[in-house]
Amino acid sequence: MVGVQNLSRSDVDVDSVRLSGTVLGLTFFDYDTRVRTTVPARGSANWTVDLDIRDLDGRATGLMPIEVALRDTDLHTVAKATGTASVHGSLLSIYGLFGLGLLVLMGLLWAVALLPLGRHAAPAEWWQRGLRFLPAGCAVGLFGVFALSATRLLSPTTAVDVSLTVIAAAVCFAIGALLPRLTPARPA
Structure with a gap:
């Protein structure tokens, strides 16, 4: 579930959501999905995001910092949140x-x-x-x-x-x- 609050005076178009994991400045995984929605000025929006991460075990293992970014149609980040994921992948990832x-x-x-x-x-x-x-x-x-x-x-x-x-x-x-x-x- 992704939720965002728009505190600006104009509508914000959100085209996609990206989930990425980066360590030492290197991105080891990133997943994108299209959402195509508009967050109204001084309003909020919530939606469920369906990401196919079945191949994640071949990309990473361990604790990794992650970022969830909302991107516009030009792929510029309009909002983001960070966190940590515990990935149970393979040493051969x-x-x-x-x-x-x-x-x-x-x-x-x-x-x-x-x-x-x-x-x-x-x-x-x-x-x-x-x-x-x-x-x-x-x-x-x-x-x-x-x-x-x-x-x-x-x-x-x-x-x-x-x-x-x-x-x-x-x-x-x-x-x-x-x-x-x-x-x-x-x-x-």
């Missing part, structure tokens, strides 16, 4: 595969950060060692956002996304900066 991709990226970035340590090739300056770990820290934060969402512990929001990524990046920078400078072993 688009969102699940995105998370697995983040996990692979995180592993690769950690390998890039740690491999020089095995060769005793860490930079001499503390801040350079810290910078080597910064991309891996960002990946940890982004994967953390996905993991919290997929396990239904926390719904991603811009504040959560940025905070978790910045904190993880700062911690990983500090870990890298605090590592001792290793000197190459000299042959005997």
Whole structure:
């Protein structure tokens, strides 16, 4: 059921309703349906919306922020409401595969950060060692956002996304900066 109140002095034409789910600025699902109605000036309208979301389990899983938008004939949003949906989809959904991709990226970035340590090739300056770990820290934060969402512990929001990524990046920078400078072993 969708309800809207028009507080303006003119009628508002509503052509369609869109339901969408977005995480980290990426839209993982959106569904549209036509309603073709007019909300009178200083009036309200209520109607039932029938959306076919049978394929949602292949698009997402976990807690996701959603938006319901009323759009005019030019597809401009005239009103919107936000919320959180608990999607019981598959790990093999688009969102699940995105998370697995983040996990692979995180592993690769950690390998890039740690491999020089095995060769005793860490930079001499503390801040350079810290910078080597910064991309891996960002990946940890982004994967953390996905993991919290997929396990239904926390719904991603811009504040959560940025905070978790910045904190993880700062911690990983500090870990890298605090590592001792290793000197190459000299042959005997």
